[in-house]
Amino acid sequence: MREIVELSEKTITIERNELLKVKGSVDTNVYYIESGSLRIFVLDDYEEQIIRFGYKGNLIVSLDSFLTGKPSDFFIQAIKKTVLRVITKHQIDNFLKTDTNRVLWTGILENLILQQLEREIDILTNSPKERYQRVLKRSPQLFQEIPHRYIANYLRMSPETLSRLKKS
Numbered sequence: 001m002r003e004i005v006e007l008s009e010k011t012i013t014i015e016r017n018e019l020l021k022v023k024g025s026v027d028t029n030v031y032y033i034e035s036g037s038l039r040i041f042v043l044d045d046y047e048e049q050i051i052r053f054g055y056k057g058n059l060i061v062s063l064d065s066f067l068t069g070k071p072s073d074f075f076i077q078a079i080k081k082t083v084l085r086v087i088t089k090h091q092i093d094n095f096l097k098t099d100t101n102r103v104l105w106t107g108i109l110e111n112l113i114l115q116q117l118e119r120e121i122d123i124l125t126n127s128p129k130e131r132y133q134r135v136l137k138r139s140p141q142l143f144q145e146i147p148h149r150y151i152a153n154y155l156r157m158s159p160e161t162l163s164r165l166k167k168s
Helices: 063-068 089-095 099-125 128-138 148-154 159-167
Strands: 010-014 019-021 030-044 047-055 059-061 075-087
Touching: 030 148, 047 059, 047 099, 047 148, 089 099, 099 128, 128 159, 148 159
Parallel strands: none
Antiparallel strands: 010 075, 019 075, 030 047, 030 059, 030 075
């Protein structure tokens, strides 16, 4: 991933609660999180549904817009003040001109897809306790970086249920 991050020529800072991206906008950048944390969410009948988090050391991207160049359904918002390295699609496209770099990029995309599939399985098949345990095992750092009310939304449970599960 270091090779991707080193493509960046620009760093931006967004403040707590500031939106990096709004629904209906096109964003073909990839962002590397140097510090802070973000959430990706959709609005479902005026209710936010968090689908992904990013924190220090992660790449975050509005993948639908990045791949298609079309407007996205996603919002990306800072949970706390966040410093991001910006990698443009043009920089990525130039990077992908060598076979070695294409293999590296394919690995990054495959990992992203596998994470999303694990998440879908969690949401569709497991009890709240199993979802909590699977996410805790997969991403223990999440519980240090992200406020519990957001984790509860991500796990599709109430903050009270999450609190009970953490105590048990």
